[in-house]
Amino acid sequence: MTDTLPVHVNRDQLHGLEVPNEVEVRGSFDVVLQNHGESVHVHLHLDDDLSDIATLSANNHHVASDSTRRITVDVSGSGPVRGKLKVATAYGATTRYVDVILTEPEPEPRDVAVDESLSKPQPRSTPTRTRDRTVNAFDLSIRPEIAVLVLGAVALAVAIAATLLFENTVVLLGSFVVLAGVLVAIYLLVA
Numbered sequence: 001m002t003d004t005l006p007v008h009v010n011r012d013q014l015h016g017l018e019v020p021n022e023v024e025v026r027g028s029f030d031v032v033l034q035n036h037g038e039s040v041h042v043h044l045h046l047d048d049d050l051s052d053i054a055t056l057s058a059n060n061h062h063v064a065s066d067s068t069r070r071i072t073v074d075v076s077g078s079g080p081v082r083g084k085l086k087v088a089t090a091y092g093a094t095t096r097y098v099d100v101i102l103t104e105p106e107p108e109p110r111d112v113a114v115d116e117s118l119s120k121p122q123p124r125s126t127p128t129r130t131r132d133r134t135v136n137a138f139d140l141s142i143r144p145e146i147a148v149l150v151l152g153a154v155a156l157a158v159a160i161a162a163t164l165l166f167e168n169t170v171v172l173l174g175s176f177v178v179l180a181g182v183l184v185a186i187y188l189l190v191a
Helices: 144-166 169-190
Strands: 003-009 022-025 029-035 040-046 054-056 060-063 068-075 081-089 094-102
Touching: 003 022, 003 040, 003 081, 029 040, 029 060, 040 054, 060 068, 144 169
Parallel strands: 003 029, 022 094
Antiparallel strands: 029 068, 040 060, 040 081, 054 068, 081 094
């Protein structure tokens, strides 16, 4: 739940502002601008104490005639902090200050639902040992040695097919380079 700060604009007179003297909030809160008359721009400004822990997305807000606009003040820190929020219309001709008191939020209850299923043993996957690591029975990853062998065999088959197809000395030399690379990779994986 977000706390709110009601601000009435143009209720009794043009550019008139009605705000409470102070508001107590527990975190982020909304400034609710209720315009009772002509369209107006409302300027909001947080003093230094509030701006250390809170931010506004913008300072100037247009409120259409006979409408309501919500502006969220995002609080990223925690209280207790006391500061002032400046609310102004008519380019500062009408200005009001609201004391904003940020209090510590009440701790949320952390109830844990416990039922009979927690008393029963949970099924476990059986780990199996491989060469250097433990793998769960559901782990479908491929061992790197097998992957290198398969890719090497594919590369060698492509090189041999290209040699037979093109009957070129350069392609034959390239096939020997691929063969040498596969042999080095196998040696490095086995050693």
